[in-house]
Amino acid sequence: MLPLRKRLSYQQAKWALLLVLFLGSIVSVAQIVIDWQHEQKHVDARVEKILNILKDPAIQAAYSLDRQLAAQVISGLMKDDAIFEAELKDDFGGIIARQRVAPSDDHLGWLAELLVGRIIFFSTPLIVEPDLRVGQINVWVDGAIITSDFVSRSIRVLLFGLARNLVLGIALLGLFYVLTSRPLAQLTQQLKQLDQQARRPKGLTYLDGHQEDELGILVETFNQVWASRDQTESLLAEKEAYFRAVMEQSGEALILADLEGNILDVNAEACRSLAYDSDELVKLTLADIDANSSHRSIVIWVRAIEEGRPVSIDSHFRRKDGLVYPVEIRCNLVTLNGQKCLLASIRDMSERRKAEDRVHYLAYYDDLTKLPNRRLLQNRLELTLSVARRHQHIGALLFLDLDRFKMVNDSLGHAAGDELLALTAVRIKGCLREEDTAARIGGDEFVILVPELSDDLSVAQNLVRQLAQRLLVEFSLPFNIRDQSVYITVSIGISLFPFNDATGSDLLQQADTAMYQTKAKGRNGYYFYRAEMQTHANERLIIEKALHLAIENAELSLQYQPQVNAQGELSGFEALIRWNHPTLGRVPPDRFIPIAEETGLILSIGRWVMVEACHQLLILQAKGLPKTFKRLAINISPRQFADDGFVDEVRDVLRLTGADASFLELELTEGMLVKNIDAVILKMKTLKQLGFSFSIDDFGTGYSSLRYLKHLPLDLLKVDQSFVRDIVWDSNSRAIVHTIIAMASHLDLALIAEGVETDEERQILSKLGCKNYQGYYFSRPVNAELLVSLVGHRVEFPLLRVESIE
């Protein structure tokens, strides 16, 4: 309840009253002034009137000098209480009669002095005939008495006015209360209740008697606004509900944060994966759960989103319990209440990373013995070899093959065989130092890589001999398998490096050869490989020299290996280079391409391949390509792709030949893509604009990391031959191929399996989800003439008898 003095009615009444008082006072004052003027005249008239009445007796008394009459006249005058002295004089100024009383008190004297004078003197001559003057009457009037009459009258006027105004004020207060304050208070009460009630009423109700006045209009206007607010609110509520539903139904964790990183909202999935309650999360910032995010990184994300670039960040989140797990964050900007916010959707990458690690493990390790496999060994071997060359120290490769392992397998069963292999691995490792590598490269074949023995050849030989002997001794002890003592021996072949430029595979080959020598000589022993190193080095020099003239002398040619789809229809070709030298004969590409790389000749050879392939494409097109045909693939070597002029070179070839790049595919290898990834992406994008597509050759043997693959504009993965080769008997290879196929489909890439040699391989691949193939089973590489005839007819693969003329 409002206190009285704050109420509108009181204020209105107060001001009205003040105004009335003010105006009333002015009126009263004016009234008094007029009254005063009137009073002045009245005094004169009054005295004159009395004098007039008494004039005749006075004349008579003065004329006859009748003192008695004179005294009566004067007494008559004195009856007027304003007159305090009067006298009647004869013609000569002698006093006939006179009376005087004391004038009144002095308390209004000052006012009388101001208004009329303290004492007013009247004198009237007594005249009988025009010239006969008989005497004179003098009268003294007391001004104070007159004034006091006037004052009391004035006070009455003022008091009455005041009383009237007060009554008026109270009446106004009541009136205003009834007309204004009370209805307003009622409306206020209604308004208060509006927001408190659970079921929202439609609005205010009209007040009795106020339907059509301003209050009525107020209620009406308010109700309209209220209705539209209600509508907006329910619209907002619907939107909010929709937003929440979208957030909650998303399978991904969603976090809404402001641009400072403060978390504003989260969905249930985010709470679940971070192990927080939502109340706790909304008190945190992004930096609290993601060590990599900061204000700066948020600014960078926002800029990227605004420039239309997709923002996808690999990061790590920290759960409430401290556990850190890998995530992929994708960000969007949303505007809420006029404020820009980040909506981050978070994908838990733990499973994916595990799968990647698993693929990596399967690709590089042997699951049975947990040792590195052939692939990892080869990588390490190349690396070791180059280090040994640089530092001029000698290392060794030992090839171990268990003697008569097959017998163990056959007699005790596969499981026992597997157990034996696992124990063999343990025993081999027991003989090695930390820096040595033991690998399992085949059924019962193991390889030991000793990176550094000595700088001196004879010392190195001695050391490796000791190692071999130690291994033989270790193997002379029985293996305990299922409570049985199993005896097995091992044959070892040793090659030393680095000598001349034997490659890793050369060294393996040499150690293998030496091992066979051991077997031939009765097993359970070791042999060194002794090569005529000089011959090898010479051969390399000869090749290098001859290669310089290969293009000029038209010794190079291309062959084309068909690629087929699931229905066995032609989907493309891979162009493969051939070199036929007059004296060296056919030099395989594996032999001369690395030399061309090293010497830089690959640049001109690569260009030649491209021009040749483009010409061939035009010929095929003229002949009419089948509908199923997609692309002609060209191998690009790392040095070629890395060359600054590569893109220009490619453009030049297109211009020169007029070939249509959308029918061309460039085969790259993983190794050449991971370095300088930004420059690589730029190069690939430029080429893509020209129409080219891209495939990754020998996929699975290199880095096999999706982390960079997803950033590249790729079209196709070519599963490496080595997996296909082992797919029938090796479950690891099957698992790898299976995972690669899943990855490819996840990344939206096409996939082709290379080196398919048998129908069995094709069937297994097909079951794993592979739909494109290349390999001897379908067709060997064919020369240009045969190629034209392949395109001409609607052939189906595998071909029965189209062999290459190699």
Ligand code: C2E
């Ligand atoms: P690559 O790119 O992996 O080519 C596939 C190789 O596998 C070819 O060997 C092909 O003849 C062979 N191949 C195809 N199907 C089968 C099969 O079913 N079983 C087996 N065992 N092998 C099969 P090729 O022609 O000897 O080429 C070897 C490598 O030389 C190529 O491997 C590629 O890396 C390189 N190369 C060939 N031509 C060129 C070229 O024009 N430029 C460049 N830079 N490198 C080339």
Ligand code: CA
């Ligand atoms: Ca290739």
Ligand code: CA
């Ligand atoms: Ca390949």
